[in-house]
Amino acid sequence: MKTVTKRHWVLISLLCFLVGSLVDSSSPSSRLLSVTSKVGDRAVLPCSWKQRLESTPSSCHVQWATPADTVFEMNGKDRWEAEEFQGRVEVPEEKLGSGNCSLIISDVQIGDSGRYESFMVVDGVTATKTTKTKVFIQSVRLSVSDHKSLQSRGPGEDLVLDLYTRHSVRVVFQDRNSSEWSVLWMREDEDSERLQRHPVYQQLTMRKLKSSDDGIYKVLDQNGLAVSTVQLSVEETSTALKRQQLLEKQEATGLPDDAVKSSCSALLLFSVLLTSFQTIHLL
Ligand SMILES: *[C@@H]1O[C@H](CO)[C@@H](O)[C@H](O)[C@H]1NC(C)=O
Numbered sequence: 001m002k003t004v005t006k007r008h009w010v011l012i013s014l015l016c017f018l019v020g021s022l023v024d025s026s027s028p029s030s031r032l033l034s035v036t037s038k039v040g041d042r043a044v045l046p047c048s049w050k051q052r053l054e055s056t057p058s059s060c061h062v063q064w065a066t067p068a069d070t071v072f073e074m075n076g077k078d079r080w081e082a083e084e085f086q087g088r089v090e091v092p093e094e095k096l097g098s099g100n101c102s103l104i105i106s107d108v109q110i111g112d113s114g115r116y117e118s119f120m121v122v123d124g125v126t127a128t129k130t131t132k133t134k135v136f137i138q139s140v141r142l143s144v145s146d147h148k149s150l151q152s153r154g155p156g157e158d159l160v161l162d163l164y165t166r167h168s169v170r171v172v173f174q175d176r177n178s179s180e181w182s183v184l185w186m187r188e189d190e191d192s193e194r195l196q197r198h199p200v201y202q203q204l205t206m207r208k209l210k211s212s213d214d215g216i217y218k219v220l221d222q223n224g225l226a227v228s229t230v231q232l233s234v235e236e237t238s239t240a241l242k243r244q245q246l247l248e249k250q251e252a253t254g255l256p257d258d259a260v261k262s263s264c265s266a267l268l269l270f271s272v273l274l275t276s277f278q279t280i281h282l283l
């Protein structure tokens with residue numbers, strides 16, 4: 001009796017789940033959308049008000065907000081943006097008129113990650129007066145990630161370190177033999193013979209690398225969050241070449257194949273043992 005009810009319960013919840021996912025997929029715009037981006041890139045948070053409003057509003061008044069604050073608001077020609085998004089957010093006016101209320105965030109930052117919601121503010125008419133109503137349109141989760149790369153240079157060569165955004169303010173360095181981080185560059189620094197900032201692009205050039213430059217470089221923003229991590233190895237081309245050749249040789253001799261074969265034979269041996277054990281047991 002007990003097992004039957006349990007089975008019923010499982011069946012019912014499975015049914016609920018299936019119905020739930022059907023209902024859910026029939027109205028995709030009501031779901032939380034996810035947008036991923038890398039620091040310094042442009043992120044578009046999708047939004048479309050056409051299906052959400054019963055009639056076309058007399059004026060297009062859009063609002064984007066995080067749970068904590070309003071990020072952007074535009075009502076006709078009037079626009080407002082939060083301080084930390086100054087000069088980085090917009091909803092193109094001509095697109096808004098035709099139903100596209102997507103928010104464009106340029107030079108996106110790690111700290112921009114989070115949940116955003118869009119609203120249209122429409123005039124509601126009651127018998128006595130007109131009132132403003134905020135209609136929820138779309139929920140979007142934005143995830144901003146940092147850049148990571150592995151680089152290899154020969155001694156005497158240059159390294160161009162991408163800063164990705166004007167909000168990158170510091171570069172710290174950890175050499176291969178130590179666990180300490182030292183500050184290599186600050187935004188207010190003047191160019192030196194070793195380090196030069198590109199006059200236009202967000203790039204830093206390290207000139208004439210030495211083997212002591214071998215290590216990890218982190219580009220940090222004002223909040224100390226990593227914008228980029230570069231692992232640099234500085235070695236003679238002959239050393240690098242030798243390592244490459246060694247790798248190729250390992251591949252040619254088929255080390256991985258052998259490993260697979262030996263694990264297969266171990267498995268075979270095990271099953272033979274198991275079968276014989278079972279046979280003995282039966283006898
Ligand atoms: C809405 O506008 C954004 C840019 O503002 C664009 O990337 C997106 O493709 C547009 N969406 C639709 C459905 O046209």
Ligand SMILES: *[C@@H]1O[C@H](CO)[C@@H](O)[C@H](O)[C@H]1NC(C)=O
Nearest residue numbers: 175176177211212213214215
């Ligand atoms: C790390 O130590 C080795 C020897 O202990 C030395 O040859 C090498 O130059 C050191 N690397 C750096 C980046 O200081």
